[in-house]
Amino acid sequence: MFSLYSLYNFSISNPMKPKGKVHASGAAEPNKECALCPRLVEFRANSQVEEPDWFNGAVPSFGPSDARLLIVGLAPGLKGAHRTGRPFTGDYAGDLLYATLGEFGYSSGDYASHPDDGLALKDCMITNAVRCVPPKNKPTSAEINTCRQFLINRINALPNLKVIMALGRIAHESTLKALECRLAAFPFGHAANHDVGNGLSLIDSYHCSRYNTNTGRLTTDMFRDVFQKIGGVLDQK
DSSP states (O other): OBOTTSOOOOOOOOSSOOSSOOOTTOOSSOOTTOOSOHHHHHHHHHHHHHOTTSOOSOOOOBSOTTOSEEEEESOOOTTTHHHHSSTTOSSHHHHHHHHHHHHTTSEESOOOSSTTSOOEESSEEEEESSOSOOGGGOOOHHHHHHHHHHHHHHHHTOTTOOEEEEESHHHHHHHHHHTTOOGGGSOOOTTOEEEEETTEEEEEEOOOOHHHHHTTSSOHHHHHHHHHHHHHHHHHO
């Protein structure tokens, strides 16, 4: 089991063949004060002034280094992970995600919407394609591309990784680019299971956002079905 702040920076030297190009820095996690994207840095700085008690930084991944499942979201939510410092913590998307993770045995403890709630993940890690909160929850293409170095190194730092779950199209496409796969060969589709090589499966889901659930694009049963499929894939690997 693994809880927040136990360990975020893992060595990328492992016996597995790298799944994508390793970025020169080798860092799987950015510094909290990451300065790579000027627009996001400015937005964080303004937030720091308005909400000094918030996390206000690049949000680290959450989960154990021996995880077989990596969940990739879009970016921290303004009043969720940007506020609390833990992925999907403090907003509706986290309510659905962590409840489902608990149902399928990927967590222990109780999720209470704050990072010191004692929740721990098992065999699962959560990260984001973009680590800093973007204005209006919309990162630019340049920001997604810049932050991909951390996704590449995060993937390569998980020696037991078997399944990547992409929450939404942006996470799906950024993961494919991190793995150096052709986008056209692996189209996004809810519950689609893509064999991306090197022993990895990429499984898609609509993002568990309030908008998607309120509009019926994603139901709790649809979300459970994806985790059921993930479990089946892991059982076979």
